[in-house]
Amino acid sequence: MAMQVNTLYFSATGTTRKVVSRVAEELSENLEKGMVVKSFDFTLPEARKEPLSFAKEDIVVIGVPVIAGRVPNVLLKYLNSIKGNEALAIAIVVYGNRNYDDALIELRDILQLNSFKVIAGGAFVGEHSFSKILAKDRPDEKDMAIANNFADQIYSKITAQVDFQIVSVKGNFPYRNYYRPKNLQGEAVDIRKVTPLTNSDCTNCKLCVSVCPMGSIDKEDVSKLIGICIKCGACIKSCPTEAKYYDDEDYLRHKYELEIEFAARREPELFI
Numbered sequence: 001m002a003m004q005v006n007t008l009y010f011s012a013t014g015t016t017r018k019v020v021s022r023v024a025e026e027l028s029e030n031l032e033k034g035m036v037v038k039s040f041d042f043t044l045p046e047a048r049k050e051p052l053s054f055a056k057e058d059i060v061v062i063g064v065p066v067i068a069g070r071v072p073n074v075l076l077k078y079l080n081s082i083k084g085n086e087a088l089a090i091a092i093v094v095y096g097n098r099n100y101d102d103a104l105i106e107l108r109d110i111l112q113l114n115s116f117k118v119i120a121g122g123a124f125v126g127e128h129s130f131s132k133i134l135a136k137d138r139p140d141e142k143d144m145a146i147a148n149n150f151a152d153q154i155y156s157k158i159t160a161q162v163d164f165q166i167v168s169v170k171g172n173f174p175y176r177n178y179y180r181p182k183n184l185q186g187e188a189v190d191i192r193k194v195t196p197l198t199n200s201d202c203t204n205c206k207l208c209v210s211v212c213p214m215g216s217i218d219k220e221d222v223s224k225l226i227g228i229c230i231k232c233g234a235c236i237k238s239c240p241t242e243a244k245y246y247d248d249e250d251y252l253r254h255k256y257e258l259e260i261e262f263a264a265r266r267e268p269e270l271f272i
Helices: 015-031 073-079 103-113 141-160 207-211 234-238 249-261
Strands: 004-009 038-041 058-065 088-095 117-125 269-271
Touching (some): 015 141, 058 103, 088 103, 207 234
Parallel strands (some): 004 058, 088 117
């Protein structure tokens, strides 16, 4: 049976989707001209309710964003419910130019435990969810060219090998603790409960309701949250009137720190 390329991703602001889709499209073209890539987007809550299983003949390009240096813990239950059935997998994480820490090795391990054969891994950079200037507009054309090359190398590996070993990637095990920002006194602060506010520019278009990956914005009153906020940036970056914002002191200091200290461009890292 012929191989089938699939994408599987969580992408609140579109950066992870862009990388995963490019790798999958290039790989599918290499394998078979005109192959249609099957796409599974689990960004929104409803998509994470359905069980998902792949076949041995599948190739799955799987992408998640990095939050606090790890795979987002809100996704662990869903990711661990997916059945790999010996499908080949390419693990991709997308981070906001600070560091991906142990996210890639964690994603690789999750997939391996769920019976995927993880043959490649990549850490790409996307515009930071907290900022509109840190890694602005990335992934960009240079990143996309690297994604194409990554796919070409994966194709060469697939066509040259029959038995695959788990790919070696950068990271620690046991995994490091989730990254925590620090205040002016150098003490770690917890911004997990920080939530966005809504100003008077809001037109009640409810776009923020439709894009929230946690389903946490109240449809009747979009200024209220009925669930958790993972600081993914979806509501803020999609708002047509820029009515959504944060005012928490620790959050804003951390945002500023990231924009200043981690402004130097980082490049994608590939493992094949």
